[in-house]
Structure formats: C-alpha cells, structure tokens
Amino acid sequence: MIRQLFTLIWNRKKSNFLMITEIFFSFIVLFGVLSLAFYYLNNYQKPLGYKYDKVWVMNMRWNQEKSEEIKTIQRRLKQQLNSNPEVESITLMSSNIPYTANMMGTGFDYNNRTVQTNVFDIDKDFARVMQLKLTDGRWFNDQDLNSKYTTIVIDQAMRAEVFKNEQVIGKIIPGKSGEDTGIKIVGVIEAFRQNGEYSATAPGFFKLRDVEMDSVHMKGSLSAMLIRIKPGVASGFEEKLMKQASRIAQGWTLEIKTMPEMRTSYNKVALIPLIIFSIVCGFLIINVALGLFGVLWYNISRRISEIGLRRAIGAASGQIYRQFIGEVLVLATFGLLIGLVVALQFPLLQVFGVQTGVYVAAMVGAVIIIYLLAAACAAYPSRQAAIIPPATALHEE
Amino acid sequence: MNNFSLNPLGATTALVADAPHAPDYVIKLTDIEKVYQTKTIETVALHNINIAIRKGEFVSIMGPSGCGKSTLLNIMGLLDEPNSGTVEIDGAPVKSYSDKTLARLRNQKIGFVFQSYHLINDLSVTDNVELPLLYRNISGSERRKRALAALEKVGLSARSRHYPNQLSGGQRQRVAIARALAGQPEIILADEPTGNLDSVMGNEIMDILLRLNTEEQTTIVMVTHDELMAKKTERLIRLFDGSQVS
Numbered sequence: 001m002i003r004q005l006f007t008l009i010w011n012r013k014k015s016n017f018l019m020i021t022e023i024f025f026s027f028i029v030l031f032g033v034l035s036l037a038f039y040y041l042n043n044y045q046k047p048l049g050y051k052y053d054k055v056w057v058m059n060m061r062w063n064q065e066k067s068e069e070i071k072t073i074q075r076r077l078k079q080q081l082n083s084n085p086e087v088e089s090i091t092l093m094s095s096n097i098p099y100t101a102n103m104m105g106t107g108f109d110y111n112n113r114t115v116q117t118n119v120f121d122i123d124k125d126f127a128r129v130m131q132l133k134l135t136d137g138r139w140f141n142d143q144d145l146n147s148k149y150t151t152i153v154i155d156q157a158m159r160a161e162v163f164k165n166e167q168v169i170g171k172i173i174p175g176k177s178g179e180d181t182g183i184k185i186v187g188v189i190e191a192f193r194q195n196g197e198y199s200a201t202a203p204g205f206f207k208l209r210d211v212e213m214d215s216v217h218m219k220g221s222l223s224a225m226l227i228r229i230k231p232g233v234a235s236g237f238e239e240k241l242m243k244q245a246s247r248i249a250q251g252w253t254l255e256i257k258t259m260p261e262m263r264t265s266y267n268k269v270a271l272i273p274l275i276i277f278s279i280v281c282g283f284l285i286i287n288v289a290l291g292l293f294g295v296l297w298y299n300i301s302r303r304i305s306e307i308g309l310r311r312a313i314g315a316a317s318g319q320i321y322r323q324f325i326g327e328v329l330v331l332a333t334f335g336l337l338i339g340l341v342v343a344l345q346f347p348l349l350q351v352f353g354v355q356t357g358v359y360v361a362a363m364v365g366a367v368i369i370i371y372l373l374a375a376a377c378a379a380y381p382s383r384q385a386a387i388i389p390p391a392t393a394l395h396e397e
Numbered sequence: 398m399n400n401f402s403l404n405p406l407g408a409t410t411a412l413v414a415d416a417p418h419a420p421d422y423v424i425k426l427t428d429i430e431k432v433y434q435t436k437t438i439e440t441v442a443l444h445n446i447n448i449a450i451r452k453g454e455f456v457s458i459m460g461p462s463g464c465g466k467s468t469l470l471n472i473m474g475l476l477d478e479p480n481s482g483t484v485e486i487d488g489a490p491v492k493s494y495s496d497k498t499l500a501r502l503r504n505q506k507i508g509f510v511f512q513s514y515h516l517i518n519d520l521s522v523t524d525n526v527e528l529p530l531l532y533r534n535i536s537g538s539e540r541r542k543r544a545l546a547a548l549e550k551v552g553l554s555a556r557s558r559h560y561p562n563q564l565s566g567g568q569r570q571r572v573a574i575a576r577a578l579a580g581q582p583e584i585i586l587a588d589e590p591t592g593n594l595d596s597v598m599g600n601e602i603m604d605i606l607l608r609l610n611t612e613e614q615t616t617i618v619m620v621t622h623d624e625l626m627a628k629k630t631e632r633l634i635r636l637f638d639g640s641q642v643s
Binding site for chain 2: 001003004007008012305306311313314315316317318391
C-alpha cells in the first residue's frame with residue numbers, strides 16, 4: 001500500500017509540485033526558527049559563570065582628571081560605599097560589564113596561533129562580587145598587584161580553545177618586547193558569559209588592574225563599579241549610594257542600574273530575532289495549512305469516483321481515511337526530503353559555527369511539526385472522503 | 398446464526414449451517430424496496446424485488462433508463478442498502494454486517510465492472526489491476542503475479558506497463574475486467590460493460606465474460622441496454638419503473 005501511495009504521488013508530481021514546494025519552504029523556515037530556538041536553549045543550559053542578582057552597577061564618567069586623580073577618587077569611593085552596612089562587597093571593572101554590548105577583545109598568541117578572546121580588566125574583589133566559580137588554581141591576591149608578570153585568570157572556554165589539555169596554572173607566556181615581561185596564568189574559572197544566557201560561550205580572560213597598583217602596573221582607569229548588596233536591601237538605598245558617590249566624585253556623571261534590570265532588557269533585545277522569525281514562520285505555517293487544506297479539499301472532490309471505486313473493490317471507510325492521510329504524509333515526505341538535503345548542509349559545512357546537535361534537533365523538530373501539520377490539515381477532508389456512500393461516489397464523474 | 402468469517406488464508410467462508418436456504422443461491426434478494434427521498438420528492442427506485450441468482454449463472458438485467466437497474470446492481474454488490482427487504486450472499490443475510498465486514502465481503506466475493514471503466518489514470522495497468530489485492534494481506538510479488546495472470550486472461554499482458562490513457566476503450570474495459578478477476582471473485586457485477594464500446598469491442602468484452610462464466614463458473618450479473626448481449630446470457634430480468642416485470 002505504501003509503495004502504491006508513493007507511486008501515486010510521484011505520478012501526480014506535476015499537480016502536487018506547488019504543495020511540495022510549499023512544504024519545502026515551510027520546512028526550511030521552521031528549521032531556521034528551531035535552529036535559533038535550540039541554539040538559545042542550548043546556550044541557556046550552559047553555566048553563566050556568575051551571579052547577577054543583588055549586583056548594582058555604577059557607571060562613572062569623569063572629566064579632565066589625570067589617571068592618578070581618578071584612581072584616588074575611585075579608591076575613596078570604594079572605601080566609602082563599602083562602609084555602608086547594606087553593601088556586601090564592591091569591585092571595579094572595565095566598561096565591558098555583563099549585559100551590555102561593550103566589548104574588549106584581543107588576539108591571544110600562543111604556539112604560533114592567534115585566538116580571539118575577550119579581555120576583562122578587573123580588580124581583585126571581582127570574584128567575590130560576581131561570585132565566580134574557580135575550577136583550577138587561584139584568584140588574584142595582593143602578591144599579584146606588583147608582580148613582574150601580568151597575571152591573568154582564564155575561563156574554561158579559553159583553556160579548551162588555546163591550551164587544550166596542557167597544564168595551565170603557573171604557565172608563563174613570554175612577552176614580545178622588552179617592556180612586556182609576559183603573562184602568567186594563575187587560575188581558571190568555570191565561565192564568564194558577558195552577553196548573557198542566550199549567548200555562546202566565548203574564550204576570555206581577566207587581567208588584574210587594581211586601584212592599589214602603582215602607575216607602572218596600572219595605566220588608564222576602570223569605568224564601572226559593581227556593588228553586591230546584602231539581601232533584603234530596599235531600592236531606596238540607591239539614592240543614599242548616589243548621594244555619597246556624588247559627594248566624593250564631584251563633577252562626575254554617575255548612573256546606577258541593577259544588573260537584573262540590565263539582564264531583562266538585554267535579553268529582550270537578544271530574543272528579538274527569534275520573536276520576529278517566529279512570527280514570520282507562524283504566518284507562513286498558517287498560510288501553508290490553509291493551502292494544504294484547500295488543495296486537499298479540491299483533490300478529494302476531484303477524486304470522488306476513485307473513492308467509489310476503492311470502496312467497491314473492498315476498501316472500508318477507515319481505509320479510505322487512512323489512504324488520504326497517508327497520501328498527504330507521502331507528499332510531505334517529498335517536500336521534507338528536499339528540505340533535509342538543504343538543511344544537512346548547515347551541520348556539514350559548520351555554518352555559523354553552531355553545534356551539530358542544535359541543527360539535528362531543529363531538523364527532527366521541523367520534520368515532526370510538518371508531519372503533524374499535514375496530518376491535521378488532511379484529517380477533515382479525509383474524513384469527508386471516507387463517509388461518502390460508495391454508490392453515490394461511483395456515479396460522480 | 399448466520400455469520401461471516403475469514404479463514405487463515407484470507408478466503409471468505411459463509412457459516413450457513415443453520416441458514417434457512419441452501420447456499421446454491423449466491424445472491425438472494427427478498428422483498429427489496431428502495432426509495433430515494435429528498436425534502437420535497439420521494440422517488441421509488443425499486444419495489445418488491447425478489448431475485449435469486451444461482452452459483453455459476455449468467456444473468457442480465459434490462460430495462461429503460463431510470464428503471465432502477467444500477468440501484469439493483471448496487472444493492473447486490475453491497476454498495477447500497479435497501480429501505481426494506483433482505484439481501485443474502487451465500488445464504489447469509491448481510492443486514493447486520495459492519496462497514497468493515499461488507500468491505501471485506503466485496504473485496505473477496507465480488508468483482509465490479511463499470512461502464513466508464515473507473516481506472517486510475519495515474520497508475521499503470523498492472524497497478525490498477527492490483528488494486529483489490531491491496532486490501533488483502535498479500536505480498537507485493539504475489540499481487541504482481543496475480544495481476545499479470547489476470548491481464549493474461551483478458552489478453553493484455555503486453556500492455557501491463559502502459560497507463561489507461563494510452564489504451565483504447567475496449568482495452569480499458571479489459572483492464573477493468575482483469576481488475577475484477579485479480580481478486581478471484583465468485584461473482585462479477587457488470588454495469589453496462591459494453592455501453593461505451595462499439596459492437597466489435599463490445600463483442601470482445603462479452604466473449605471474455607462468457608468464457609469466464611463457462612470456464613471458471615463465475616456468477617455474472619450484467620446490466621445492459623443491448624438486447625443482443627442480453628440474449629447471450631442464461632436468464633434475463635426485466636425491470637420497469639422499479640418493478641420486476643419478468
């Protein structure tokens with residue numbers, strides 16, 4: 001029976017071409033949407049590497065002050081704000097704070113290979129404020145403040161990408177010039193996904209730049225202050241913080257936001273492509289469903305005498321119903337086979353660098369949805385075909 | 398108890414141990430009434446029909462257009478139900494049978510030949526002939542074997558790979574007969590099988606039906622308008638305005 005269904009659909013390929021094409025395009029769009037959705041889901045399940053709740057972010061914009069003056073003000077700011085009983089800990093970092101689009105990157109050279117990595121300039125309190133999870137080695141300490149080397153802590157993604165299975169703790173990567181004495185790795189953290197839960201894990205490392213450092217070891221300034229507040233502190237504390245900060249950093253532009261707020265708005269933006277794509281896909285699917293329904297209805301009304309013949313030669317009502325459902329599924333199979341040939345190119349050619357598993361899950365999901373859609377659209381017309389009395393059907397020409 | 402069951406090979410068996418009539422009547426219609434009713438009109442298609450057809454008989458049904466010949470054939474072929482009266486196949490009344498059982502009975506006992514052939518143009522001749530066998534548990538190779546054997550019986554082996562629209566009217570009707578034969582039915586119901594054909598082709602078709610009847614003892618009931626064709630059969634039933642006149 002299945003062989004004959006395939007033969008029948010294949011022999012009617014000209015009249016079924018439009019429907020097969022529609023199914024093909026629906027599959028491709030659905031595959032795209034599901035790939036994106038599974039990509040986000042896959043990223044979401046990976047460790048973020050830090051805790052954003054109870055963290056407030058103070059962005060600082062100074063005027064014409066010199067680097068030393070800025071450092072002095074920031075040291076005082078840190079001390080003053082930290083003295084509040086509501087504050088648990090405070091840290092300073094570069095502008096590429098989590099849930100912002102600010103990026104700082106570098107090409108990390110190792111073994112004649114350059115890997116693009118994120119760089120985060122932070123002080124030694126950063127791990128406590130962001131509650132980073134150390135997986136190997138140690139976090140920065142006072143010895144690192146005036147170390148001969150630039151000490152760094154890397155994340156697991158960088159370790160895997162740059163060093164593979166090598167022992168990294170204590171590793172010194174020599175500098176390229178006389179002034180640059182080199183880099184020393186002191187620790188490895190689980191992850192630090194600056195761009196939030198929906199972003200891919202990217203290699204990155206932390207470079208110590210503490211206000212306690214002398215000017216030889218620290219050039220430039222850190223523009224963000226991250227404040228971890230204690231549980232149960234009301235939002236009214238923000239005003240108190242702001243007043244204290246404004247008194248110390250006179251003339252600076254200060255702005256406080258909570259990291260959960262930043263996360264919400266950043267993630268909304270991150271999800272926009274998926275939402276837009278899903279809406280377009282939804283409309284396409286509705287269009288295809290209506291098209292399928294209409295074409296099936298028309299096809300069945302054209303084939304009433306065939307239905308009569310099949311009933312006469314021994315098909316029960318249920319078999320007619322299953323035959324028409326089967327035909328639509330076979331039709332969907334033709335569209336899906338073409339679609340799968342196209343979709344398979346994505347994991348094979350490693351398009352967009354997305355994991356193969358994401359593409360496979362999207363393909364399986366899209367195939368199931370298309371089959372369900374086709375079966376649902378065929379159900380009512382097929383039922384109508386099945387209940388036509390055989391004697392009536394036989395007299396339709 | 399009149400019951401209908403399948404043996405393990407899929408062949409039909411009528412359990413007629415306590416049936417009131419001996420099973421030498423393959424089809425028996427008793428007091429058949431058929432009325433088509435719309436909101437405004439009531440049309441009597443068949444009235445008080447009593448027909449019994451013996452195994453191996455070749456019966457023709459004649460009558461003017463609209464006298465109920467096709468309705469009668471549909472009732473005999475279990476494609477339509479009478480409003481009252483009894484239809485018996487192999488001595489067993491079919492009234493209580495489910496749609497599934499009726500379908501199985503049609504598939505295994507009855508072969509249909511229609512005036513307009515009812516071939517599926519998108520399937521090859523062999524695939525068309527195989528159609529009744531698709532509703533049985535038969536392997537693909539066995540289906541093909543039986544279909545080719547049926548085509549040989551009607552002299553169309555050479556056209557097995559053709560499609561219906563590549564054949565003449567007579568050849569198409571022969572394919573339709575082969576399709577009816579593929580299921581090896583005991584009964585063939587033919588609704589004006591020569592109606593669309595010229596006299597030469599009509600005679601060819603009639604010869605095939607006669608040969609099936611004499612050589613394989615297939616019971617044939619044929620509706621026809623053609624007096625000459627009817628005269629070739631064993632018995633003629635005449636209908637007029639839904640009633641049996643002879």
